[in-house]
Amino acid sequence: MFIDTHCHLDMILLFPQQERVLDDKDLPAIGEIITRAQKQQVATIINVGCNIISSYNSLFLAQKFTNVFATVGLHPTECNVGWQKEFAELKELIAKSSQSKLVAIGEIGLDYYHKPYNSQMQKDALMAQIELALSLDLPVSLHVREAGDDILKLIEPYRKNNLRGVMHCFQQSASFAKTATDWGFYLGVDGPIDYPKNQGLRDIFKNVGLQHLILETDAPFLPPQAFRGKPNEPAYVPYIAQALAEIFATSPGVIADVTTQNAEQLFKIANFNHEGNL
16 A cells, blocks of 8 residues: 655645635545545545645645545745744644644745745744644655755754654755755655656665655646646556666565555654544
8 A cells, every 4th residue: 555645635626726725515526536546555645735725725635534634834935925924824723623634744845946035034934834843743844946955954953853754756966865864854756756867866766775765746746757747646656656666676565565664654644543534
């Protein structure tokens, strides 16, 4: 069985439309996405929040579906003037949810690719959310884009607090991978692992070792090569596993076993009550 550790079910449903708050009428369509994943042995989905609306949706879906768990957070591209107000709203959202099936704070991080950006606001928001994660004894899901040096500098002081987490959709350097895994972070492996141009990335993952990897889709984004140009889904996790199986000269079953164990260790899913309807 596989775990999709980073997915946006609400965005899959609405893609490519504008986001909105989900309600009960959306559940059958979400259920179809989940069922397709289950048929491909994707037993668990972690749905990820990027702002207040998607964080609300993440918690909502976790309450409605047994095999869906939630993260909440403010994506770095959402951390502009007024982020403190949204952060206060995020903490209220967590308090109202009683932390039910909340397994991480994320997607948070630094993004210097999308311009214009304010690096100091992003750093301030990231530190606030890391401290929130530590206060709740939760891991973090870190988005890193063209900001590798800064994010390592920022998170290093938190090592003394046993900060744990995943470098989401890892596409950094070999030296970054070594530092992150030496510090106990996992690397998220997504659809681009099987893109023809990404041999360097495949080499990094092989060098790092399977014990430091977890599987993600980032759906509806970053589909595997076979689905380029189409919305991604949790059902496509086996394509990522197959690519890793080829890298490590093993079977997809071994990939499933090891990455699922890694994900369960990081997110401590077994510690949460499996509430929901499906």
